[in-house]
Amino acid sequence: MNQSLRLAHIDSQLVEAPSEFEQALAERRHVDHANRGLSLTIRGLRKSFGANEVLRGVDLHIPAGQFVAIVGQSGCGKSTLLRLIAGLDKPTAGTISFGEATRPEDIRVMFQEPRLLPWARVLSNVEVGLGADRTSVDAKARAEKALEEVGLTDKREQWPAVLSGGQKQRVALARALVSQPRVLALDEPLGALDALTRISMQRLLGRVWHDQAFTSILVTHDVAEAVALADRVLVIEEGRIAHDINVDIARPRQRGSAELAALEGSILRNLLGTDDAAGL
Amino acid sequence: MSIVEVLPRVRNFRVPSLSGLTQWIVPLVILAGWQIACVAGFVPARVMPAPTDVALAGWKLLVSGELLQNIWVSFWRASVGFLIGGSIGFVFGLANGLSELSSKLTDTTLQMVRNVPHLALIPLVILWFGIDESAKLFLVALGVFFPIYLNTLHGIRTVDPQLIEMGRIYGMSNSELFRRVIFPGALPSIFVGVRFALGIMWLTLIVAETIAASSGLGYMAMQAREFMQIDVVVLSILIYALLGKVADSASRVLERLTLSWHPAFQK
Numbered sequence: 001m002n003q004s005l006r007l008a009h010i011d012s013q014l015v016e017a018p019s020e021f022e023q024a025l026a027e028r029r030h031v032d033h034a035n036r037g038l039s040l041t042i043r044g045l046r047k048s049f050g051a052n053e054v055l056r057g058v059d060l061h062i063p064a065g066q067f068v069a070i071v072g073q074s075g076c077g078k079s080t081l082l083r084l085i086a087g088l089d090k091p092t093a094g095t096i097s098f099g100e101a102t103r104p105e106d107i108r109v110m111f112q113e114p115r116l117l118p119w120a121r122v123l124s125n126v127e128v129g130l131g132a133d134r135t136s137v138d139a140k141a142r143a144e145k146a147l148e149e150v151g152l153t154d155k156r157e158q159w160p161a162v163l164s165g166g167q168k169q170r171v172a173l174a175r176a177l178v179s180q181p182r183v184l185a186l187d188e189p190l191g192a193l194d195a196l197t198r199i200s201m202q203r204l205l206g207r208v209w210h211d212q213a214f215t216s217i218l219v220t221h222d223v224a225e226a227v228a229l230a231d232r233v234l235v236i237e238e239g240r241i242a243h244d245i246n247v248d249i250a251r252p253r254q255r256g257s258a259e260l261a262a263l264e265g266s267i268l269r270n271l272l273g274t275d276d277a278a279g280l
Numbered sequence: 281m282s283i284v285e286v287l288p289r290v291r292n293f294r295v296p297s298l299s300g301l302t303q304w305i306v307p308l309v310i311l312a313g314w315q316i317a318c319v320a321g322f323v324p325a326r327v328m329p330a331p332t333d334v335a336l337a338g339w340k341l342l343v344s345g346e347l348l349q350n351i352w353v354s355f356w357r358a359s360v361g362f363l364i365g366g367s368i369g370f371v372f373g374l375a376n377g378l379s380e381l382s383s384k385l386t387d388t389t390l391q392m393v394r395n396v397p398h399l400a401l402i403p404l405v406i407l408w409f410g411i412d413e414s415a416k417l418f419l420v421a422l423g424v425f426f427p428i429y430l431n432t433l434h435g436i437r438t439v440d441p442q443l444i445e446m447g448r449i450y451g452m453s454n455s456e457l458f459r460r461v462i463f464p465g466a467l468p469s470i471f472v473g474v475r476f477a478l479g480i481m482w483l484t485l486i487v488a489e490t491i492a493a494s495s496g497l498g499y500m501a502m503q504a505r506e507f508m509q510i511d512v513v514v515l516s517i518l519i520y521a522l523l524g525k526v527a528d529s530a531s532r533v534l535e536r537l538t539l540s541w542h543p544a545f546q547k
Contacts, residue, residue, distance in 0.1 A: 086449075104451050117443065117460065117461065119464040119467075119542075128446075128447075160541075
């Protein structure tokens with residue numbers, strides 16, 4: 001239903017901040033969801049750990065409501081970038097601004113590990129996500145709604161230990177969503193799941209992003225996942241954004257379609273260099 | 281009825297609700313063997329009285345009120361000493377697990393004291409406190425302190441840092457982080473400390489009561505030795521075993537209630 005709003009002109013090549021995209025998304029936001037996603041502007045971002053410079057000057061604008069995937073080889077700095085955006089670490093230099101004042105509940109992170117409290121029932125684990133609103137009267141109702149969103153209402157009174165890996169990650173997603181964040185940072189959240197669970201989790205992520213229109217930043221090592229979900233793929237190499245690729249493919253996207261495969265191939269060639277990618 | 285129909289039923293047949301009694305089979309067999317050995321005259325009564333004689337001695341002491349009085353005194357000493365030593369150990373464990381400064385200040389000292397066997401202090405304790413209650417309480421508290429201190433400290437230090445980071449991200453205050461993440465995470469380890477401490481509690485008390493006391497189970501056993509009442513000596517030892525079992529069961533029940541989330545306690 002959202003196809004009329006998608007952008008049509010950008011091919012898989014380097015682009016500057018796409019202002020038309022932003023306008024289109026802003027329209028969608030005003031029509032469907034009052035004031036949801038936050039835009040994000042990063043200027044001259046650097047991060048060093050001792051003598052090791054992990055990020056070497058990142059400049060980036062992410063329009064409100066966009067789904068951005070960050071890919072790159074391990075150790076390229078993609079997780080560091082995400083942790084800085086989520087406010088988990090302090091940058092060595094540079095700024096990250098969200099365009100307006102934010103509350104801690106506005107920005108949520110999901111990790112590769114579910115990080116559920118083993119001694120709290122599923123529903124209480126979701127309630128943790130409410131942040132400062134944990135004590136409010138409707139906390140439980142909100143947690144139940146978030147759990148419904150990820151399809152785990154029947155597990156509300158279970159201990160996390162009895163859930164499968166995919167179910168745990170869905171609880172973690174519900175916990176991240178319950179405060180209705182405006183930015184969701186995802187650090188390889190599906191990395192530890194098996195292939196089938198992974199695909200259903202990708203669908204779930206795509207659906208909640210579409211419904212709730214938050215800005216989504218996904219770090220992944222799976223290029224197929226990046227092109228299946230994102231509006232835009234950033235390739236990071238040696239602490240800088242090496243490629244900025246817009247994914248101009250209509251949603252819902254058909255898994256395994258020629259379009260996705262071609263784009264995935266070209267990004268992989270970028271990532272691996274032509275020698276390694278010759279066999280692709 | 282053919283064998284094919286019968287077999288599954290045979291397999292599904294189970295002795296009804298005897299699983300709770302299984303653990304008592306071995307003690308009962310030992311008791312029966314002991315009785316037979318005594319009655320048959322394999323063991324002279326001066327070396328080991330028959331279980332029936334021990335039971336008789338127990339009955340006499342029970343009727344005179346002496347037995348309950350002594351059990352009560354020992355139980356009181358054990359629990360008060362445990363509470364004092366346990367709470368101090370718990371508080372130090374918390375403080376040193378949570379605060380770098382506190383740990384730097386006290387941990388080295390505590391580790392040094394830990395390596396002195398606390399029963400070696402008995403002569404000193406008698407000189408300080410005489411043989412009244414405070415001497416026994418002091419020894420029990422000292423013995424109980426270290427297992428609880430060490431395991432509380434270990435429990436807090438090994439709480440998953442990823443969970444702590446998660447708690448901070450989700451805006452938990454320090455007290456909330458402690459209540460929701462750190463303390464529940466440390467609890468399994470704290471219980472290990474409690475069970476160790478319960479063992480040490482009885483050990484310390486028995487030694488203290490046999491050496492320096494004028495009441496209690498250990499005193500009762502020592503008095504009986506003076507008068508060659510071997511049945512009473514054996515009775516005291518059996519009561520110690522029983523009390524130890526009761527304490528251990530109590531801690532298990534507590535564990536089961538508070539750690540029902542833990543995969544090891546899920547049925």
